[in-house]
Amino acid sequence: xxxxxxxxxxxxxxxxxxxxxxxxxxxxxxxxxxxxxxxxxxxxxxxxxxxxxxxxxxxxxxxxxxxxxxxxxxxxxxxxxxxxxxxxxxxxxxxxxxxxxxxxxxxxxxx
Amino acid sequence: xxxxxxxxxxxxxxxxxxxxxxxxxxxxxxxxxxxxxxxxxxxxxxxxxxxxxxxxxxxxxxxxxxxxxxxxxxxxxxxxxxxxxxxxxxxxxxxxxxxxxxxxxxxxxxxxx
Numbered sequence: 693x694x695x696x697x698x699x700x701x702x703x704x705x706x707x708x709x710x711x712x713x714x715x716x717x718x719x720x721x722x723x724x725x726x727x728x729x730x731x732x733x734x735x736x737x738x739x740x741x742x743x744x745x746x747x748x749x750x751x752x753x754x755x756x757x758x759x760x761x762x763x764x765x766x767x768x769x770x771x772x773x774x775x776x777x778x779x780x781x782x783x784x785x786x787x788x789x790x791x792x793x794x795x796x797x798x799x800x801x802x803x
Numbered sequence: 804x805x806x807x808x809x810x811x812x813x814x815x816x817x818x819x820x821x822x823x824x825x826x827x828x829x830x831x832x833x834x835x836x837x838x839x840x841x842x843x844x845x846x847x848x849x850x851x852x853x854x855x856x857x858x859x860x861x862x863x864x865x866x867x868x869x870x871x872x873x874x875x876x877x878x879x880x881x882x883x884x885x886x887x888x889x890x891x892x893x894x895x896x897x898x899x900x901x902x903x904x905x906x907x908x909x910x911x912x913x914x915x916x
Binding site for chain 1: 807843844845846848851861862893895902903904905906907908909910
């Protein structure tokens, strides 16, 4: 079993919809949870970061961590065509551990 | 916008050639990384460095080598390229105190014929 599982998609939704992206993981030692966004022909960029369990909101984006279920989510409200990208979940245990990435989910927002 | 640069963006080269992929950052970050990314696959760490004269191999075995002679520069070298080396190579850096935030370059797409 891979440490981090993420459905690669593609996921196509109409503009304005709420998008839900998810990852599951197997390592209960993970404490740091990140979402990176990667546009075509670009490197990933950090979108959201959460330490331990709970929710974090930043504008139209909400990150949720459920450590009891080993499940993390990213919600995008009022989705825009500019949100079309690949979203990679990432996580690590201790502060100095290396980051483990999911495969990424390709998201298309249809105008 | 991240101040980390990779050259070249695209490289098509024949088997057996020696290549060097360049990566430079102007943020003064101690930590630098090389990842390999194939379509539909996870980012795999192949090399990292926590400072000048410090280099380590990552989780994915790679025939490439790296050097870190200056803080801002972290080149990756393949002595003899093969078709199996065809991939996207991403360089990244991070601040020592916030290494969950990686700053990535735009990548080098390498094709070995």
